[in-house]
Amino acid sequence: MPQERNASLSSVCYTCRQYSSPCTRAGIGGEGLERVISAYFAIHCGMSGILDRYGTFLVVVLSIVLGFVLPQVGAVWKSYLTLLLMFLMFFVALSLESREITAAARNYPVIMMGLSTTLVLVPLIGLSARPFFSPVNFAGIILALCCPSAIVSSFWTKTFKGDVATSLVISVITNLLSIVTIPVTILVAVGLTLKVNAASMMLNLAEIILLPMTIAFLMREYIHIDWNRVRGFGSRAELGIIVLIVWGSIAAGITYVEKDLKGFAVLNGFIFSTLAIAFAATYLLTRRFGYQRAIAVMIPTTVKNAALSLVIGLTAFGPEVLPPLIANLIVQNLILIPAKAITKK
Numbered sequence: 123m124p125q126e127r128n129a130s131l132s133s134v135c136y137t138c139r140q141y142s143s144p145c146t147r148a149g150i151g152g153e154g155l156e157r158v159i160s161a162y163f164a165i166h167c168g169m170s171g172i173l174d175r176y177g178t179f180l181v182v183v184l185s186i187v188l189g190f191v192l193p194q195v196g197a198v199w200k201s202y203l204t205l206l207l208m209f210l211m212f213f214v215a216l217s218l219e220s221r222e223i224t225a226a227a228r229n230y231p232v233i234m235m236g237l238s239t240t241l242v243l244v245p246l247i248g249l250s251a252r253p254f255f256s257p258v259n260f261a262g263i264i265l266a267l268c269c270p271s272a273i274v275s276s277f278w279t280k281t282f283k284g285d286v287a288t289s290l291v292i293s294v295i296t297n298l299l300s301i302v303t304i305p306v307t308i309l310v311a312v313g314l315t316l317k318v319n320a321a322s323m324m325l326n327l328a329e330i331i332l333l334p335m336t337i338a339f340l341m342r343e344y345i346h347i348d349w350n351r352v353r354g355f356g357s358r359a360e361l362g363i364i365v366l367i368v369w370g371s372i373a374a375g376i377t378y379v380e381k382d383l384k385g386f387a388v389l390n391g392f393i394f395s396t397l398a399i400a401f402a403a404t405y406l407l408t409r410r411f412g413y414q415r416a417i418a419v420m421i422p423t424t425v426k427n428a429a430l431s432l433v434i435g436l437t438a439f440g441p442e443v444l445p446p447l448i449a450n451l452i453v454q455n456l457i458l459i460p461a462k463a464i465t466k467k
Contacts, residue, residue: 178281178361179459185365186452189372196373199366203429206370207273207330210363213356214276215338216349218287226287232408232415236292239404239423240271241303247396249311255446259389261312261439262446267396268307269431270296271422273330274367277360278425278458282465284417290331292422297327300427304434316438323430371428371451375444382445389449397424397457405465417465424461425454 189196199206227233248267251260271293279289301323305316342349379386404423408416428451435443 179455179462181361181365182368182455183459185368186372186455188365189369190376192369193373193376196369196371198370200370200374203367203370204326204329206363206367207429208334210277210360210367211273211331212334212338213353213360213363214280214286214290215335216342216353216356217280218290218335218338220339222287223291226285226291226418229288229415232288232411232419233291233295235408235411236271236288236419236422237296237299239400239407239419240292240296241268241299241307243403244268244396244400244423244426245307245311247399251392251396254392255389257312258439258442259385259446261308261314262435262443263389263393263450264311265304265308265435265439265443266393266426266428266431266447266450268300268304268311269426269428269434270300270303272425272427272429272454274364275422275425277364279418279421282417282421282462283414284421285414286418288415288418289422292419294327294331296422297323297331297427297430300430308438314438316434367429368451368455371432372448374432375441375448378441378444379448386445386449389446390453393446393450393453394457397453400424401457401461413465420461420465421458424457426450428454 245264245268248263251263255263271289273293275293276286276290280286301320308314308316401420401424404420405416408419411419428447431447431450432444435447
């Protein structure tokens with residue numbers, strides 16, 4: 123029987139035979155060898171599973187750390203965030219078909235739910251911050267939470283194996299509506315009349331979304347190459363772009379964050395709680411649509427357009443508003459780690 127077990131074990135994988143030799147030389151054999159190999163593969167498979175499932179998130183955590191440790195380096199490409207977002211959208215669009223986007227746009231119940239949770243639910247939860255924070259921090263929290271979905275939500279939806287087309291449609295529509303919804307939300311919650319440059323926002327939206335998508339669709343239509351291979355490279359490129367975006371965005375406000383690290387930690391805790399409640403509530407509201415569409419609503423609801431919040435915040439409130447905006451940028455990426463563990467797929 124021991125020989126049969128060892129034979130079957132060695133036939134599972136070439137690595138088993140490869141690693142039996144050192145054990146044999148060390149004088150370990152029979153059942154002892156089987157236990158050593160079994161222990162090795164338990165650890166190996168466990169680590170491989172963790173890296174396969176959370177490798178992307180660990181890289182993003184690294185980018186957050188780099189934003190604090192090497193902000194000078196992140197500041198180098200801070201001016202190129204729009205270009206990075208364009209490349210990200212291009213690679214995401216390579217995996218989409220135009221008919222998928224059309225079908226997603228016609229799914230009105232899902233889209234309306236996404237608009238409601240993104241533009242109404244999250245800011246409403248954020249109103250609970252008023253008694254606990256200074257006026258400028260409260261304004262920053264509301265601004266961060268009332269912003270539309272980030273374009274990177276399409277990347278995260280793909281990572282979660284959700285409906286990317288639906289996520290993209292929600293992102294586009296919320297960004298268009300934010301021309302009205304952001305000033306209204308800030309007026310109601312903060313009492314400040316906010317002027318938003320609608321033309322600039324529309325132009326920025328066209329640059330980040332429409333232009334890269336059009337280029338991607340045209341290239342796939344008229345350039346005949348192995349696009350599956352390009353998509354494989356694109357997945358790695360997307361992760362690299364996410365790292366640069368997060369790193370560069372954090373670098374923009376690190377000076378003001380370091381002035382009050384304790385207060386910054388409290389901001390992170392509050393925003394984490396807010397987004398966690400929003401994520402859970404959105405799941406309860408959307409689970410009837412199925413896993414893929416539920417994810418396509420949950421991710422855009424919690425992953426906000428941090429770049430837009432930074433631009434509006436600096437213009438309307440000055441650099442003092444940066445800590446809650448940076449806290450939101452960090453938290454909306456970190457919260458995806460437990461979210462991935464909960465939404466197993």
